[in-house]
Amino acid sequence: xxxxxxxxxxxxxxxxxxxxxxxxxxxxxxxxxxxxxxxxxxxxxxxxxxxxxxxxxxxxxxxxxxxxxxxxxxxxxxxxxxxxxxxxxxxxxxxxxxxxxxxxxxxxxxxxxxxxxxxxxxxxxxxxxxxxxxxxxxxxxxxxxxxxxxxxxxxxxxxxxxxxxxxxxxxxxxxxxxxxxxxxxxxxxxxxxxxxxxxxxxxxxxxxxxxxxxxxxxxxxxxxxxxxxxxxxxxxxxxxxxxxxxxxxxxxxxxxxxxx
Numbered sequence: 366x367x368x369x370x371x372x373x374x375x376x377x378x379x380x381x382x383x384x385x386x387x388x389x390x391x392x393x394x395x396x397x398x399x400x401x402x403x404x405x406x407x408x409x410x411x412x413x414x415x416x417x418x419x420x421x422x423x424x425x426x427x428x429x430x431x432x433x434x435x436x437x438x439x440x441x442x443x444x445x446x447x448x449x450x451x452x453x454x455x456x457x458x459x460x461x462x463x464x465x466x467x468x469x470x471x472x473x474x475x476x477x478x479x480x481x482x483x484x485x486x487x488x489x490x491x492x493x494x495x496x497x498x499x500x501x502x503x504x505x506x507x508x509x510x511x512x513x514x515x516x517x518x519x520x521x522x523x524x525x526x527x528x529x530x531x532x533x534x535x536x537x538x539x540x541x542x543x544x545x546x547x548x549x550x551x552x553x554x555x556x557x558x559x560x561x562x563x564x565x566x567x568x569x570x571x572x573x574x575x576x577x578x579x580x581x582x583x584x585x586x587x588x589x590x591x592x593x594x595x596x597x598x599x600x601x602x603x604x605x606x607x608x609x610x611x612x613x614x615x616x617x618x619x620x621x622x623x624x625x
Contacts, residue, residue, distance in 0.1 A: 384619040390611060398604035401446045402612060410445045414438065417485050418620040434484050439613040440519050441486040444497060446609075447517035447583040450602060451498060459512065462499040462565055469564075471495045473557035496539050496580075501567055509567045514539055514580045519609060536580050536597070585609055 383406055391399045405411055421434055444464055452461045462470070465488065472479050472490050479488040489495065498515030514536075561567060579596040585606040 384615060387612065387615045387619070390608075390615060394608065395603050398602075398608065401450060401602070401604065404449060405442060405446055408445065410441075414441060414486065414616075415620065418617065421484055422621065435613060435617055437484050437486055438617060439609055442613055443519045443585070443609050444487070444517045447515075447602065448498060451500070451515060451583060451600075455600060456500050460501040460503075460509075460565055460567060461515070462501070462561070464497050464517075466561070466564060467498055468495050470499075470557050470561050473560055474553050476553055494539065501565070503567075509562075511578055514578065516580060516582045518582055518584050519606060539580070540578065 391402055394402065418438070426434070448461065448463060468479055468488055468490065471493065475490060475493055477490045477493065480491055481488055496514045497517045499511060500513040500515060502510050502512050504510050577596075579598055581598045581600055583600045583602060585604055585608065586601050587606055
């Protein structure tokens with residue numbers, strides 16, 4: 366397996382970012398899970414993360430800041446894997462809008478600019494709760510229907526009363542703004558819809574049946590009870606919370622020592 370991995374990798378420059386213990390970790394995973402991690406490593410998003418790690422290491426940080434950065438890094442890796450999984454496994458015949466494009470659309474709707482966050486790994490709109498993805502479907506009459514809202518979470522969806530309230534409030538906010546996206550009488554919404562159509566290969570006429578749109582959380586496998594509810598569903602990826610964190614920490618440790 367290790368030799369096959371190296372041959373597929375091809376680039377010596379990128380191979381230096383895949384330490385032996387990461388390769389050994391991948392060899393212990395379920396084939397479906399291993400494939401997802403390998404695809405991440407071979408993608409430009411993994412190289413982007415290595416650049417951000419190098420930049421982060423140029424300044425001294427506290428242990429708390431380092432832990433926070435590792436958490437953001439794990440979230441970034443999970444987001445990229447989840448997006449690929451949603452696009453290629455869950456909805457291969459539909460259109461899954463990327464996290465970057467989803468943030469762009471909401472930025473237009475809200476009239477706010479994006480800002481880098483999480484150690485420069487991602488972008489967000491300050492003061493706003495933006496979903497991670499949107500799923501659209503081409504209909505037989507030539508229109509485009511919004512089917513689902515996607516959230517890629519490494520954690521934070523455990524069954525807890527306070528978290529449940531937080532998530533329901535967040536979901537309501539997202540649904541309201543997506544309804545605005547579909548309203549052609551708002552200039553910003555029309556601009557956002559046009560941008561989305563142009564950049565995501567959608568047909569010009571967008572619509573949604575608000576009561577049918579569900580929010581789907583893509584999370585690692587867990588033994589804990591997680592939040593469920595009306596119009597809310599879960600998709601469990603074929604790797605665990607421990608797997609994504611172990612992968613992240615091994616990559617991060619290698620980054621730290623290789624830059625010393």
